[in-house]
Amino acid sequence: MKKKKPCPFCCEYISHSLWSHSLSSCFSAINYSGGSSRTMVPRSFGFICILVFLLLLLLCLKSGAHMNSGLWLCQRAPRCGNQMYNPTEKCCDHDTILPFNRTNLCGLGCRFWPCFELCCPESFGPQKRFVVRLKVLGMKSQCLTSPISRFCPTV
Known part of the structure; x- marks a missing residue:
C-alpha cells in the first residue's frame, strides 16, 4: 500500500x-x-x-526595457512639464506634448518635425538663414552640437 x-x-x-x-x-x-x-x-x-x-515581480522584471508599452506599474511615467505622456505616441518639446506627425515652420518656406529636429538660426541680418538639425536621442540637443539635416532657403 x-x-x-x-x-x-x-x-x-x-x-x-x-x-x-x-x-x-x-x-x-x-x-x-x-x-x-x-x-x-x-x-x-x-x-x-x-x-x-512573485508573479507580479516577474512581470515587472520582464518588462525591463526603458519604456516598454507593456506594464507601466513598475516604471516611472515620463513627464513633460507637470503632465504625464506616452513616449511611444507623443514627444515633449519645450514642456509641450506634441504628436509625432506635427510640423512647424523654420523660416518662411521650410518645415521641420519638432519631435525629431531643431530649427536653428544660422545668420542674423537682412538675409536670415535657418538650418534644420537632428535631435540626438538620449541627449539634450542644442543647435551648436547637433548634426545638420538640411539648409532652409534664404528669405
Missing part, C-alpha cells in the same frame, strides 16, 4: 499523484467557517499571496 502524502496546498492526505490531485478539491476541502479541526486557511492563503507577489 502506498504511503499517503499531504497536499502542499490544502494538507489533505492523498494517495495518488500530486499532479492528478485537482486544486478544486483542495479548495473544497478547506472549511472557511472554521467548523473543521483540520482547516489550513492561513497556509493556503499565504501560499497564494506569495505566488501572486
